[in-house]
């Protein structure tokens with residue numbers, strides 16, 4: 114495996130494949146989270162299922178965490194090597210007018226998303242792991258308005274309610290996510306060699322996805338903030 118990843122092409126392809134895998138996760142994550150706006154009951158039920166299902170928790174979640182770490186580590190390695198190659202080949206490199214700002218700065222938008230994930234794990238993932246696996250409470254319920262109810266919707270809304278700074282950071286991070294996807298999603302298909310009569314349509318789809326999904330995430334955070342003012 115280490116030997117396989119030592120070639121530059123293999124690293125680029127593994128970067129593209131892990132990115133596509135994370136896009137599948139993002140789609141799933143968005144689908145569940147948008148229900149927190151549309152139907153709190155559905156959000157509670159789906160969150161409870163995902164949070165307690167043994168296959169999701171024991172197999173899919175570790176694969177996801179590995180995918181996230183792999184993508185970031187590989188991204189840093191690729192950036193380091195590109196910089197090294199650039200400083201040798203173009204001693205007077207002063208920016209490439211043919212490559213737009215977004216593609217030249219994937220590392221910056223990537224670091225912004227990584228910083229966001231640090232905050233996001235602290236906000237949601239760490240408390241969730243604590244409740245379930247340290248305190249051992251797998252019921253998914255708590256007392257809300259004097260009744261024992263599923264807690265996921267209540268907890269999610271509470272994170273954004275009266276928290277303008279947190280909401281601001283989230284929205285800014287989603288702008289960086291949009292920039293990252295706008296270049297990364299489209300180029301991942303080129304990297305894996307997808308080049309045929311459908312390429313143009315696929316490119317259009319990746320661009321639309323890269324704008325709509327981050328905007329949708331921003332809408333969720335803003336919705337919970339403004340609906341609790």
Ligand code: HEM
Nearest residue numbers: 142146164174177226233237238241269290330331333334
């Ligand atoms: C307003 C937008 C978002 C909300 C409300 C939200 C909500 C949540 C919640 C409630 C969890 C805990 C799930 C659990 O462990 O049971 C979670 C986990 C996670 N979120 Fe988000 N999320 C949002 C945006 C994002 C974005 C944009 C990304 C990626 C760039 C992301 C990546 C993750 C990851 C990697 C996890 C840990 C994996 C998991 O346990 O599912 N989230 N999120």
